[in-house]
């Protein structure tokens with residue numbers, strides 16, 4: 001297959017051992033793990049993280065100076081597929097959102113002191129972090145409209161505001177908050193990013209949001225939080241004042257492609273489960289589900305769509321590597337909504353083939369169906385990516401008044 005031809009020698013050497021690790025130590029257990037509170041699960045996950053570290057697989061896509069493997073985006077795509085099929089895969093390799101996005105931000109814009117205090121322990125997996133931008137009162141699709149403010153008071157910022165969908169806030173050490181520092185500035189220069197240790201007085205966890213019946217805890221949870229006169233030293237500003245939106249774009253670019261790569265792992269796991277069930281579920285005496293044409297259609301369509309999505313992801317990774325994120329902006333938008341749809345469709349078909357079993361929690365499918373409906377919403381909704389792509393295309397046709 002084409003993807004085999006474009007794997008680097010380094011990845012070819014790595015993948016068999018990573019796949020065995022996932023097959024033996026993670027996939028057989030992750031469904032049971034997903035039913036436990038995150039705190040109870042931590043010792044198990046920590047022991048596996050140590051194995052990942054000992055094997056030299058830690059932080060596959062990050063700077064070796066901080067303990068990462070320094071894989072290229074293309075190489076990381078293949079590792080992502082291998083580990084992304086478990087809800088815990090990215091966490092075990094310390095490349096999970098939102099921490100990896102925060103590490104990238106700190107790497108890019110952090111001062112030496114911020115790198116030492118926050119980036120090094122994050123990269124070492126000593127604590128977790130989160131990213132607080134979205135607010136219940138303002139449409140996240142138009143991120144320049146924010147209610148949270150950070151006012152300078154001497155050597156401090158005083159932060160007030162209300163955020164939600166702050167993934168992984170529960171149990172995290174720090175959040176990077178997006179807050180308006182200059183309401184009078186041009187819309188894209190109003191906000192800044194500020195590092196806030198979560199133990200700072202005035203920062204409260206209101207609740208972990210219940211997502212389709214599951215509130216979760218710890219890393220796999222999404223919190224509503226409030227900042228009431230939260231004071232942090234001015235040196236906690238990340239990057240320049242007013243650079244918040246520019247940094248958010250930098251953070252979201254790689255984040256989107258990482259998600260798409262991870263989804264390929266989920267697609268492959270769902271596809272494998274669908275095929276195994278179709279091949280073994282007896283529907284009449286001596287006749288198996290996979291012999292029915294409507295089931296064959298679901299399998300064939302899923303295979304074609306996964307392959308198409310995978311090649312789009314890989315070609316986007318290559319373009320980012322060769323020409324940079326800006327040159328790949330159209331492709332990043334296209335893969336974000338396209339692969340999210342493929343993911344949803346493949347999971348839906350896999351559930352359908354499993355019948356009643358598919359909607360129980362006896363397989364991983366229902367968890368993914370529930371959790372990954374959000375794929376069409378986080379890191380840019382389908383609609384914002386489609387609108388952005390269409391606008392860029394139409395500009396080439398000289399439609400000057402497209403907004």
Ligand SMILES: Cc1cc2nc3c(=O)[nH]c(=O)nc-3n(C[C@H](O)[C@H](O)[C@H](O)COP(=O)(O)OP(=O)(O)OC[C@H]3O[C@@H](n4cnc5c(N)ncnc54)[C@H](O)[C@@H]3O)c2cc1C
Nearest residue numbers: 131132133134139140141165166167374377378379381383
């Ligand atoms: C699981 C999950 C995790 C998340 N994690 C984080 C996190 O860690 N940190 C964080 O800050 N945020 C996080 N988010 C929030 C996410 O970024 C926002 O939900 C997203 O930006 C959309 O904003 P909104 O929910 O306010 O929807 P809105 O902006 O209110 O939009 C509502 C709907 O309208 C559609 N829409 C908007 N504009 C248009 C238009 N012009 N034409 C047609 N349709 C339009 C949107 O696409 C959307 O479907 C997370 C969200 C989810 C679901």
